[in-house]
Amino acid sequence: xxxxxxxxxxxxxxxxxxxxxxxxxxxxxxxxxxxxxxxxxxxxxxxxxxxxxxxxxxxxxxxxxxxxxxxxxxxxxxxxxxxxxxxxxxxxxxxxxxxxxxxxxxxxxxxxxxxxxxxxxxxxxxxxxxxxxxxxxxxxxxxxxxxxxxxxxxxxxxxxxxxxxxxxxxxxxxxxxxxxxxxxxxxxxxxxxxxxxxxxxxxxxxxxxxxxxxxxxxxxxxxxxxxxxxxxxxxxxxxxxxxxxxxxxxxxxxxxxxxxxxxxxxxxxxxxxxxxxxxxxxxx
Numbered sequence: 001x002x003x004x005x006x007x008x009x010x011x012x013x014x015x016x017x018x019x020x021x022x023x024x025x026x027x028x029x030x031x032x033x034x035x036x037x038x039x040x041x042x043x044x045x046x047x048x049x050x051x052x053x054x055x056x057x058x059x060x061x062x063x064x065x066x067x068x069x070x071x072x073x074x075x076x077x078x079x080x081x082x083x084x085x086x087x088x089x090x091x092x093x094x095x096x097x098x099x100x101x102x103x104x105x106x107x108x109x110x111x112x113x114x115x116x117x118x119x120x121x122x123x124x125x126x127x128x129x130x131x132x133x134x135x136x137x138x139x140x141x142x143x144x145x146x147x148x149x150x151x152x153x154x155x156x157x158x159x160x161x162x163x164x165x166x167x168x169x170x171x172x173x174x175x176x177x178x179x180x181x182x183x184x185x186x187x188x189x190x191x192x193x194x195x196x197x198x199x200x201x202x203x204x205x206x207x208x209x210x211x212x213x214x215x216x217x218x219x220x221x222x223x224x225x226x227x228x229x230x231x232x233x234x235x236x237x238x239x240x241x242x243x244x245x246x247x248x249x250x251x252x253x254x255x256x257x258x259x260x261x262x263x264x265x266x267x268x269x270x271x272x273x274x275x276x277x278x279x280x281x282x283x284x
Contacts, residue, residue, distance in 0.1 A: 003084040004027065004028060004084055006087065007079065008030070008032065009032045009033075009077065010032075012033075012038070012089065013143065014089040015033070016045045017141065017144055017145025018117065019042070020071075021174050021175070024146075028070055030079050031071055031072065031074065032076070032077055039074075039075065050067060077104075080104055081109065085115065086108060086115065087139055092118060092119060092121065094126075101127075101130050105131055110132070113135050113137065113167065114130065114135060115136075115138065115167060117140055118138060119186075119189070119190055120186045120243045122156075122183055122185070123138045123159070124156040124157040127158060127159070133158040135159075135163050137163055137167050138187070140154060143234075149176055150176065150177055150179065150189070151177070151178045152178075152179055155180070155181070155183060156183050194243045194244055195247070197229075197231065197235075198259050200227075200228035201261050204261065211279045229279040230280065234272065234273055236272050237271050237272050241263060245258060265279075
């Protein structure tokens with residue numbers, strides 16, 4: 001299949017990053033969000049990231065202008081009918097994703113592959129609301145997308161081999177390192193990462209060590225570039241809680257029980273960097 005036009009749905013941090021990487025790889029990109037404000041923020045984030053690369057000498061101003069020219073912001077999801085490939089990066093909410101995929105199924109030509117950037121929700125359940133389950137697949141990028149090389153390529157129950165191969169190759173064309181994963185709660189990345197973060201939170205909750213001490217142990221003892229609590233703040237504590245709940249619900253195993261302290265912070269609005277406070281306090 002010859003993919004030339006990619007639609008990215010959701011102009012937040014993940015969606016704008018995916019759009020940037022796709023445009024830098026030579027694809028024409030439709031970046032969709034529901035309001036001009038969100039689209040403007042997304043385009044500003046792309047320009048900011050590319051400008052940094054120009055300042056560092058990694059990119060010429062001409063190349064930057066060419067990349068940006070390949071991205072067309074749009075408020076109209078109906079433009080999905082022009083896309084060969086659609087990837088959504090909206091909120092991690094099954095009901096919202098199901099509504100979106102049902103709509104995309106009616107808008108897009110039969111050839112179009114529909115992908116989700118979900119970090120933990122079941123691909124097969126999303127596929128079930130469409131009439132093309134063989135063309136539904138997971139394409140889970142890591143944050144920040146322009147920097148992190150990994151993409152989990154996740155097969156749903158009915159994802160065809162042809163579609164898997166197309167998306168695996170598409171990931172490589174974007175300069176990423178794809179890894180084949182089957183459809184289980186949390187896939188590989190979050191099934192391993194989130195319990196580690198959750199256990200770090202339990203360690204603080206039970207008074208074993210301070211927040212700073214837990215992070216220092218993992219950074220200087222295990223050579224992690226970022227401590228698990230600092231990483232939780234970066235990801236968003238609400239996102240961490242959501243994924244832990246998906247793991248707990250999917251496996252019914254107590255080892256995935258979210259720490260009460262994590263729930264407490266989320267209920268208090270301490271979501272990490274995006275709210276200005278999580279395990280650490282952040283200032284602009």
